[in-house]
Amino acid sequence: MWERKYHLALERMERDERDFRLVEDALRKLATRLATLARGQGEDVDRWLDRVGEQLGGTVAPERVDVLLDQLSAIVAALDTRRDVAGDGVDTETVAALREDIARLQGLLADLGAPLRDMLRLVADADAGSDDGRVLDASVSAEVRAIGEQLAAATDLAELRAQVSERLTMIDRHFGEHREREEARMSAYRDRARRMRDRVEELEVQATSLQDSLRREHALALTDPLTGLPNRLAWERRMADVEGDIRAGGRACIAAFDIDHFKTINDTFGHAAGDAVLRIVGGTLAREVGEAAFVARYGGEEFVVAFPGLSTDAALARAQALCVIVEGLAFHASGRPVKVTMSGGIACFGFATESGGSVFDRADRALYAAKREGRNRCVVL
Numbered sequence: 001m002w003e004r005k006y007h008l009a010l011e012r013m014e015r016d017e018r019d020f021r022l023v024e025d026a027l028r029k030l031a032t033r034l035a036t037l038a039r040g041q042g043e044d045v046d047r048w049l050d051r052v053g054e055q056l057g058g059t060v061a062p063e064r065v066d067v068l069l070d071q072l073s074a075i076v077a078a079l080d081t082r083r084d085v086a087g088d089g090v091d092t093e094t095v096a097a098l099r100e101d102i103a104r105l106q107g108l109l110a111d112l113g114a115p116l117r118d119m120l121r122l123v124a125d126a127d128a129g130s131d132d133g134r135v136l137d138a139s140v141s142a143e144v145r146a147i148g149e150q151l152a153a154a155t156d157l158a159e160l161r162a163q164v165s166e167r168l169t170m171i172d173r174h175f176g177e178h179r180e181r182e183e184a185r186m187s188a189y190r191d192r193a194r195r196m197r198d199r200v201e202e203l204e205v206q207a208t209s210l211q212d213s214l215r216r217e218h219a220l221a222l223t224d225p226l227t228g229l230p231n232r233l234a235w236e237r238r239m240a241d242v243e244g245d246i247r248a249g250g251r252a253c254i255a256a257f258d259i260d261h262f263k264t265i266n267d268t269f270g271h272a273a274g275d276a277v278l279r280i281v282g283g284t285l286a287r288e289v290g291e292a293a294f295v296a297r298y299g300g301e302e303f304v305v306a307f308p309g310l311s312t313d314a315a316l317a318r319a320q321a322l323c324v325i326v327e328g329l330a331f332h333a334s335g336r337p338v339k340v341t342m343s344g345g346i347a348c349f350g351f352a353t354e355s356g357g358s359v360f361d362r363a364d365r366a367l368y369a370a371k372r373e374g375r376n377r378c379v380v381l
């Protein structure tokens with residue numbers, strides 16, 4: 001919308017410039033003055049005056065203004081000659097004054113040309129979208145109008161030239177001020193863009209740190225703080241994956257381990273010693289099964305291991321080996337050796353749609369069977 005509006009203003013100003021109606025008026029005044037003085041000074045002069053008169057009778061095309069001024073100069077030159085020959089022509093002073101007026105008018109045309117062109121270029125470059133553009137438009141239009149009025153009313157070309165030059169200086173100042181305001185506006189825009197960019201960067205940093213802390217929170221929510229092993233929630237999530245593998249035709253077994261007589265350890269050596277036992281047993285299980293299986297602290301002194309891809313026999317063998325390793329760990333508390341063993345219950349997925357919970361229940365029952373059977377052993381169900 002602004003562009004269209006500015007385009008219209010530009011077209012209007014171009015029309016103003018092209019018309020040169022005001023220059024045309026000055027030209028007419030000069031021609032009338034010349035006709036008054038020169039008519040009757042010879043047929044050729046009268047013919048030229050008629051021709052100039054005809055051209056000035058209607059609207060004068062801008063490109064004709066120079067030609068007309070040349071014609072007027074030619075008439076003046078002819079009058080001068082006539083005076084020399086006949087001695088009764090127009091007097092020397094009048095001819096000189098006419099010559100001077102023509103020269104001034106030509107000078108005025110030249111003066112007007114360059115600033116008006118510059119003005120139009122600046123108008124085209126000015127920001128059509130701003131209110132400031134509208135203010136500039138109004139100021140320049142007012143100055144151009146004032147030039148017109150002064151040209152129309154002028155009788156003395158020297159004074160007219162001074163006034164036009166003053167107006168052009170005003171127009172130049174309007175553009176200068178407009179340019180300064182535009183620069184200030186652009187600098188304000190740049191500042192704002194920079195502030196926004198800084199803010200976006202700040203938000204990105206905040207978002208990243210928020211993501212990091214969420215990731216940390218998430219990891220914490222799935223980790224047992226005492227042993228650093230995955231907790232029961234993590235186990236249940238892993239079970240969902242294992243169930244998927246089973247439905248896809250895979251196989252897997254679960255082993256549930258429970259430290260034997262753990263209450264006695266706590267009661268005899270203290271809770272801190274019990275914690276140390278939990279940490280060491282948990283770490284040992286994780287290290288021994290490595291990447292091939294998944295270990296979690298299910299709760300209390302109970303650990304669970306998922307053995308993906310193992311047959312029941314292989315899982316039982318792995319579970320028994322783990323019990324032997326734990327039994328072999330050398331624990332000491334208050335300078336005394338502490339015997340630590342664990343029992344295991346093993347159960348394997350029996351069919352494709354069996355749930356992890358159901359297999360875990362069987363493993364748990366097998367664990368209690370192992371406890372009942374004397375502990376420090378593994379039972380399969």
Ligand SMILES: Nc1nc2c(ncn2[C@@H]2O[C@H](COP(=O)(O)OP(=O)(O)OP(=O)(O)O)[C@@H](O)[C@H]2O)c(=O)[nH]1
Nearest residue numbers: 258259260261262263264266271272274275300301
């Ligand atoms: N130190 C410590 N003790 C815990 C923790 N969680 C549970 N316990 C203790 O573990 C003990 C478990 O005792 P019980 O369930 O009676 O089992 P147990 O003594 O291991 O006997 P069996 O399982 O039958 O061999 C309880 O005394 C709990 O207080 C823990 O995080 N740290």
